Amino acid sequence: MRHLDVVGLTVIYGAVRAVANMSIHLDEGETVALIGPNGAGKSSLLLTIAGVVPARSGSIKLRGEDIGSASVEQRVGSGISVVPETRDIFAKLSVHENLLIGASLRRDAAVVKTDIDRMYSLFPRLAERRKQMAGFLSGGEQQMLAIGRALMARPKLLMLDEPSLGLAPIITDKVYETIAELKKSGTSILLVEQNAERAFGVCDRAYIIQAGRVTLEGSPEELAKGGLVEQALFGRAAAGIVRTSPQVETAQ
Amino acid sequence: MTFLQMLIDAASVGGLYALTAIGIGLIFGVIGLVNFAYGEYIMVGAYVLLLTAGFYWPVAVLCVLVFVVIFALASDWLVFRQVRRAPPETLMIVSFGLSFMIQYFYVMLFGSLTRTVNFLPEISRGFEVGGLRIAGVSLLQIGATLVLTAALAIFINFTRIGYQMRAVSENPRMARLVGVNSNRIIAAAFAISALLAVTVTVLFVAQTGSMTPFFGVSLTMIGFVATVIGGLGSLPGCALGGFLVGALTTLLQMLLPPDLQPFREAFVFAAVIVVLLVRPRGLIAVRSSLERV
Numbered sequence: 139m140r141h142l143d144v145v146g147l148t149v150i151y152g153a154v155r156a157v158a159n160m161s162i163h164l165d166e167g168e169t170v171a172l173i174g175p176n177g178a179g180k181s182s183l184l185l186t187i188a189g190v191v192p193a194r195s196g197s198i199k200l201r202g203e204d205i206g207s208a209s210v211e212q213r214v215g216s217g218i219s220v221v222p223e224t225r226d227i228f229a230k231l232s233v234h235e236n237l238l239i240g241a242s243l244r245r246d247a248a249v250v251k252t253d254i255d256r257m258y259s260l261f262p263r264l265a266e267r268r269k270q271m272a273g274f275l276s277g278g279e280q281q282m283l284a285i286g287r288a289l290m291a292r293p294k295l296l297m298l299d300e301p302s303l304g305l306a307p308i309i310t311d312k313v314y315e316t317i318a319e320l321k322k323s324g325t326s327i328l329l330v331e332q333n334a335e336r337a338f339g340v341c342d343r344a345y346i347i348q349a350g351r352v353t354l355e356g357s358p359e360e361l362a363k364g365g366l367v368e369q370a371l372f373g374r375a376a377a378g379i380v381r382t383s384p385q386v387e388t389a390q
Numbered sequence: 391m392t393f394l395q396m397l398i399d400a401a402s403v404g405g406l407y408a409l410t411a412i413g414i415g416l417i418f419g420v421i422g423l424v425n426f427a428y429g430e431y432i433m434v435g436a437y438v439l440l441l442t443a444g445f446y447w448p449v450a451v452l453c454v455l456v457f458v459v460i461f462a463l464a465s466d467w468l469v470f471r472q473v474r475r476a477p478p479e480t481l482m483i484v485s486f487g488l489s490f491m492i493q494y495f496y497v498m499l500f501g502s503l504t505r506t507v508n509f510l511p512e513i514s515r516g517f518e519v520g521g522l523r524i525a526g527v528s529l530l531q532i533g534a535t536l537v538l539t540a541a542l543a544i545f546i547n548f549t550r551i552g553y554q555m556r557a558v559s560e561n562p563r564m565a566r567l568v569g570v571n572s573n574r575i576i577a578a579a580f581a582i583s584a585l586l587a588v589t590v591t592v593l594f595v596a597q598t599g600s601m602t603p604f605f606g607v608s609l610t611m612i613g614f615v616a617t618v619i620g621g622l623g624s625l626p627g628c629a630l631g632g633f634l635v636g637a638l639t640t641l642l643q644m645l646l647p648p649d650l651q652p653f654r655e656a657f658v659f660a661a662v663i664v665v666l667l668v669r670p671r672g673l674i675a676v677r678s679s680l681e682r683v
Contacts, residue, residue: 211569214567214569222567226563228556230560231553231560239557239565243569291569
């Protein structure tokens with residue numbers, strides 16, 4: 139069953155067409171990656187699905203139901219959670235409060251409590267720092283906390299925006315291990331990445347996105363074959379793109 | 391006039407200013423709104439006391455409470471929510487406009503002359519303790535300030551609405567993305583600030599027994615000065631600023647030669663300018679808006 143179905147979505151910021159007539163979909167339990175350079179419109183797409191950025195046109199369906207006019211709160215309620223690119227943990231709240239606030243719409247206090255314990259066993263570093271203000275965490279810990287906070291909502295669709303951005307490789311490994319575990323547990327995941335190699339290691343399918351459009355779609359195997367990704371991304375020899383995604387060259 | 395006497399007077403005046411400053415500081419902390427209409431929450435409450443003159447006093451206070459909380463929530467729903475994402479300058483001008491509108495509406499209803507009401511005369515009567523003259527209302531002002539400041543600190547730091555309020559204050563968009571109903575949280579902040587305004591109204595009217603449609607303005611101005619001195623956005627800073635301005639006012643009242651008395655406010659504001667020259671971000675500087683209390 140189609141979990142998420144985005145058809146002909148257009149998002150405009152001022153005079154900039156960030157997302158142009160884009161269509162993507164995600165099946166139940168699937169992990170799908172959106173790969174592309176900076177400014178390709180990946181983050182705008184996520185934020186539009188989450189409801190904090192308005193769409194100019196197009197439709198967004200969640201399990202067949204049109205959520206295009208639903209409020210952010212309703213979308214969170216129907217199972218959409220975001221880990222934004224900037225992480226946006228609440229620096230002045232304690233680690234514990236950051237996790238609690240992830241469960242803002244849940245009414246099952248007892249289960250929330252066991253879920254928090256689960257987060258602490260998933261990320262032991264957070265357990266050690268539960269009473270500290272989240273602003274004092276390291277970049278990697280903040281990423282863990284942002285993921286933990288999103289998971290506290292028990293999302294059916296988890297959207298992760300560049301979870302490896304600015305992290306040391308060893309921390310990125312840990313983040314991707316976590317994503318692999320979540321995938322195993324059946325959560326549908328929409329993953330935005332610049333690092334195609336990383337994304338291919340975990341996703342079932344990927345879209346290559348450039349200048350607000352989908353330019354290529356397929357399984358990691360198909361895309362890795364014959365340098366299709368490089369062709370799509372560098373075919374028009376955009377110097378800026380080469381500079382921002384050196385990892386893609388090693389994707390084969 | 392002993393030092394202790396002066397301290398009590400300063401603390402009671404300062405308490406009133408501190409409560410006003412905290413009410414203003416709370417709304418600023420949560421949504422970045424410099425709410426000039428805050429003085430009107432205080433003013434409209436006084437006229438409820440005028441209309442309920444003769445009622446058993448707890449009933450009158452309850453009437454004020456209900457009316458002012460609804461009034462504050464309505465000002466948010468009807469006015470401030472409409473411009474929620476506007477830049478701070480716009481918000482401030484809107485609150486100015488609302489403030490004037492309410493004042494002149496009250497001039498229309500009640501006239502611009504001073505009206506008086508004999509509300510709880512017992513508590514403004516003084517009593518003597520060891521040579522000190524203490525008015526009951528002074529003690530109430532000090533007590534109410536301490537209790538309400540402490541209660542608010544506990545509320546913000548240790549409750550669910552408290553941490554949600556801090557989250558909305560720090561990052562409203564992310565707060566929405568985790569499912570926090572920010573309109574409800576903002577309404578809670580308005581209701582709390584209204585509760586503080588009611589306390590100020592009741593104590594002020596009990597003390598002075600008089601009101602005009604304009605009396606909220608001077609209190610608001612002093613409240614603002616207190617929040618700025620304390621460090622805009624820091625609630626303990628607001629309380630401290632309120633007490634300091636109160637102390638300064640009382641001190642000037644006693645020490646200034648009679649010829650200079652009419653210019654007392656000028657001295658207060660001059661002192662504020664000096665404080666801000668030395669500490670441009672206020673006495674308690676904060677990086678984000680709603681700091682832990």
